[in-house]
Amino acid sequence: MPRRTPRTALDRLRTFRRLPGFLKTASVCVLIAGLLSPLTQTASAAAGATAANDYCGGRCSDIVPPGENGNATLAQILLNQVFGTQPAHAEDQLGPYAGLATGYPGLTDAKINTFFNDASFGVPSDQVASTEKPAGRSDVTIVRDKKTGVPHITGSTRYGTEFGAGYAAAEDRLWLMDVFRHVGRGRLTSFAGGAAANQGLEQQFYRNAPYTEADLQAQIDNAVAHNGARGQQALADVNAYLAGVNAYIDASDSGRYFPGEYVLTGHKDSITNAGTIEHFKVTDLVALASVIGSLFGSGGGGEVNNALSLLAAQARYGVEEGTRVWESFRERNDAEAVLTLHDGRSFPYGARPADAQGQALPDAGSVTQEPLVYDRTGSAATAAAKSTSASAARGTLSSARRGMSNALVVSGEHTASGHPIAVFGPQTGYFAPQLLMLQEIQGPGISARGASFAGLSMYVELGRGQDYSWSATTSGQDIIDTYAVELCQDDYHYLHHGTCTAMEKVEQKNAWKPTTADGTAAGSYTMRAWRTAYGPVEYRATVGGKKVAYTTLRSSYLHEADSIIGFQMLNDPDYVKGPQDFQSAAQHINYTFNWFYADSQHTAYYNSGDNPVRASGVDAEFPVWARPEYEWRNWDPATNTADYTPASAHPGSVDQDYYVSWNNKQAKDYTTASWGDGSVHRGNLLDDRVKKLVAAGGVTRTKLVQAMADAGLADLRAEDVLPELLKVVNSSPVTDPAVSAAVGKLQTWLTAGARRTETSAGSKTYAHADAIRILDAWWPLLVKAEFQPGLGDDLYAAITANLPVDEAPSAGHGPTGSHAGSSFQYGWWSYVDKDLRAVLGESVQGGLARKYCGGGSLGACRDALTGTLKQAAGLTAAQVYPGDDQCSAGDQWCADSIAQRTLGGIKHGRISWQNRPTFQQVVEYTSHR
Structure with missing residues (x-):
């Protein structure tokens, strides 16, 4: 029996207020009596899970607020809304996380786990809270610890291991996983209601990735077909993981302990149990991955806005001087910018060409954004002003995109122990439930503990192996380009290699019922995207009097599933045995990330992403004509594949004296898509502090955590x-x-x-x-x-x-x-x-x-x-x-x-401000295999 159920619906679901007033008191009594019964049953304690080989020597720690438990029953939601009570392990990491802001000045190595969790493998026998054989399987066990409730999944078969990972994920994040698969398909409002935030959220992602079911399936087929045995293993792992997820859905349905959000959104009836929770399928995970990739791993874009500011500068100062002024504000290769690689090596990418070719700058005043929403009815029509991605999505997942991440890594040459030390993690925003979940997975070919995005936790995505840890920050180099496609015949045909070609229309229709939680009435609308070989249409304009559509093409478009191979490698103890293996694994991740590594002897860094090889003379800062001579080299529009810069051209190194990253510039001559990589950047706050520690020598875990915390305030x-x-x-x-x-x-x-x-x-x-x-x-x-x-x-x-x-x-x-x-x-x-x-x-x-x-x-x-x-x-x-x-x-x-x-029905209190990763590790390995 799982220990509890999933959590609740988005901001609009103020659950208790949804009930009619005369039912509130009765509801509390009836629901506590009728729905709480499964919660009072505790899984039997068992012997501690046997830890796999762990070379960290008790010096690995991690944390993810607010807590591991991201699910709640309807009864738990009501108790939370009325009395403020929290389900077990829903908030137990929030206090320690918050406490570091005032506790760091007095920190010692012995006190680190006052503010973090012990991230050692396994669970000591006296700390076992429960054991579980999901669906009665004999080949996998889920052990949860008393302190945090984190699942420690141990399997004797690969299938059983991944089945357990899926089952544990659904125990901890089923509602959130369901929300995200609907966001990724542009169907959130039909699923969770038409609140303005929901409308904005689904529109934000549909505009970037208007995928059909065929597109989602094709991504899976391509990832498997092009990666040999690892591709086949990835598909088998995904299918086993999904079987675990669906087994939990069935168990929670028959046991009536499914997430309360399903009741609150009308998908389940709390009295009769009528209604269904749809099983997950493989394409759901691709939809999930498209959301995460869009949030954190797709640097670039913005070429039309760049063009508009350039035209404004030229109108103010003239073409030559205006261009010079614009370039000075753009700071694409600023000599004073803080660098992650400070060894003097150059990694040219995205530089300004001496003689730009193919630019397609819009005529002044001609740019309009392509409409996305049509045929609004009901509350969709009345809330039209609030439902744009720029406004309504703000305050939900749009903040995660801007949250970014940081890393501080010091080589053993400068530490007190002689072993490298790292304090790092992703800054993915603060949500309830959290986007990330902790887990440990031990099985054939898998040995890892750390954080994964809910619904993508068949592997640990950021965390530790047996004798190494890794993490990432968003890098932001430009893998997105804007093309000006010339229109022909009408506004929905364009010239592709000289042939007038019809744009593809992709639509998603959504309708929702009225809710009393936020007063949203019934409504509906249709999202409509127009796709070309050069990507979806984002703007319309004229260029030299010619009508064009500006399209957005990113190298990860139609390839969100490809990165699964890199994560599979990072979890494989037989693959990653040192820094070069780590870099090789990171090279299989096509999202734009900075990857960091530490073991007992070495540190390493690698910048990932499919960086397209652009045609000579193309300036990636501005739109270019959609003509063969300006396309990415060897680009195949049917598969959206091209030539990409080789690994040697990506910033990377092993055993630099220290690395810092807070989404700053990676290396000399390596241009990111971000404005403001100049003399003062958030990364300076880390660099200044770590540089002083390294100069003094004798760096400890305490000193590095203090440097991070001080910079974070x-x-x-x-x-x-x-x-x-x-x-x-x-x-x-x-x-x-x-x-x-x-x-x-x-x-x-x-x-x-x-x-x-x-x-x-x-x-x-x-x-x-x-x-x-x-x-x-x-x-x-x-x-x-x-x-x-x-x-x-x-x-x-x-x-x-x-x-x-x-x-x-x-x-x-x-x-x-x-x-x-x-x-x-x-x-x-x-x-x-x-x-x-x-x-x-x-x-x-x-x-x-x-x-x-x-x-x-x-x-x-x-x-x-x-x-x-x-x-x-x-x-x-x-x-x-x-x-x-x-x-x-x-x-x-x-x-x-x-x-x-x-993002669910459980609310948490506010904590004092600190500017630090959401999931964070503190590691210092004492030995190596």
């Missing part, structure tokens, strides 16, 4: 830009009392470390609160005053569309949204830094094309800064932090706080 603007700001302000005596007082507070905060920390654990009040408030208010004002006069309104707005001005923790106006944790990835900090240093007469490598602050006059620049500083200092906390559905106006700590965004 730092305000990047204050640490790396505020010194220049104050230098300009103090370039003449400050006589205004209000400005003087503000400068004093900012300087005191800067001297104290420029961190956003509580006065004491749980105080919910910041030390240096006034200084933080002033900088939060000042930053957007000073950026506008510094740059808008010189750039002009149109160009300033265009560049801001490419790179938002700010991403402070409390900035709901920023790209990540409020209560999301991840901060300071996107902003104008590098521009401000370079411009102010230029105005001050200091040395700047790769400076902006012009001086902007005060038109280049130090005095005028000072006037602009002091004027906006006085304005900012005069704003009240309520004005700076206006409040939202979770916080009162003026509550600074709450405005910054992290919320676990509900």
Whole structure:
């Protein structure tokens, strides 16, 4: 008997409020009596699982908040909504995770597992909470530990092992898996209801991957056919995993302990048990993978927006000077950018060609986005303004895309033990239930523990093997290009190699019933995408008067399933025996990631992704004509395959003194698709701290965790830009009392470390609160005053569309949204830094094309800064932090706080802000096979 059931439906499912008022009290009584009975049955404790060979010596730790249990019955949901109670293991990792923010200064190696889980293989016999033989199978056992409830799956056959992995995944995340397979197909609203957030979410992903069932199946067939024995094994593993998932669905249905969300969304009846939970099939996992790949592993795109900002620059300054100004803001190869590989080697990719060929820049004012939604009825029509992917999806999974990740890895040459140390993990956002789940899998050809995305956990995707650990950060190099296809006959035919060809229309129709949880009435709409050989149509425009459609083509399009082979290799102890094997496995992953590795002797890094080989002269920053001479080399439109840059051209190394990554630039001359990879970047917060540790030597796990935690509380603007700001302000005596007082507070905060920390654990009040408030208010004002006069309104707005001005923790106006944790990835900090240093007469490598602050006059620049500083200092906390559905106006700590965004029915409390990975490992191996 599983220990409990899955969790609940999206934000709109405020479950208890859905019930009629007169039923609430009765419902609690009846449901607790009638539905809680399966929950009171406990699985019998058994002897501890036998640990496989573990070479970490007790020095491997991990954590994923809020907890391993991502499922809840209807009764548990009601108890949570009414009384705030939590199902077992639903929230037990949230407190330790949050506690590091105030506990890290006093950290010791002995205290690390106060804030993390012991990630050793196996479960000691006195820590076994339950054992289970899923579906009565004799070839697999699932053991769960008392502390976290993490499943430790041990199989004697490969099939049984994967069956157990699927069964455990469904026990922990069935509802979330179901949500994601519907998101990946663009069917979320039909499944979970028509709330604005649901509409936006499905539209966001359908626009990027409008797949048919045939497309999903073809991906599986191709992945198997092109990977020999490993491809066949992957398919067998997937089928066994799905059998486990479906066995749990059947068991939970007959036992009536399925996730309560199915009742709340009308798929099951809590009284009669009528209704069904659909079995999972192989194509469901490809739909799931397409969502994850789109969120985290598909760098690039944005060529049309780049073109619009370039045209704005050229309109302002003329073609030659405007292009120079644009390039200086783009910072595609900035000499001052922090690098993951700092050994001086060059890895050219995405460079600006000396003589660009084939560019298809739009005519001014001609660009329109291709409509996606048609035939709205009911609540879809009334909520049309809220249902765009830019707005409605924000606050749900769009924050995960911007969450990114970080890594700190130090070679044994610089550690106290002589063994490498790593602190790393993905920053995938904060959700309830979490997108990632922990597990240990031990079986023939598989030996790993770590995190996997729900529904894709046939292998550990980020974690540890017997004597090595690996992790990843989003890399963002450009694998997406925009083509201008010339139209012929009408708007739905285009020229393909000289032949007028019909676009393919792909549609998904959705309809939903009314819900009382959020007042959503019944509604429906149709999503319609037009596909070409060059990918889906994203925009329409004219180029030189010719009508074109701008299409988006990414190398991973129709290939989301391919990466399964790389993950299979990473889980195979017979394959990965050292850093070169790790790099070889990572080369089989076509998503754009930075991969990091550590064992007892070596560290390593590799940048993955299918980087297309572009035609000579093509500038990947801008749209190009859809003609053979500008296509990817040896591109086959039928399979979307092409020539890709060889592994040797990807940044990678073994045993560099240290590696850091916080989604910064990978290596010299390696261009990412991100704007703002310049002199001030979030990665500097890690690099500065780790560099000091390495220089001092004797690095320990404690010191590296402290470096990560300290960087995770730092305000990047204050640490790396505020010194220049104050230098300009103090370039003449400050006589205004209000400005003087503000400068004093900012300087005191800067001297104290420029961190956003509580006065004491749980105080919910910041030390240096006034200084933080002033900088939060000042930053957007000073950026506008510094740059808008010189750039002009149109160009300033265009560049801001490419790179938002700010991403402070409390900035709901920023790209990540409020209560999301991840901060300071996107902003104008590098521009401000370079411009102010230029105005001050200091040395700047790769400076902006012009001086902007005060038109280049130090005095005028000072006037602009002091004027906006006085304005900012005069704003009240309520004005700076206006409040939202979770916080009162003026509550600074709450405005910054992290919320676990509900994708189910269980809610969790907020935690204080910290800027760190969601899943995180701390590892130091003591020996090797």
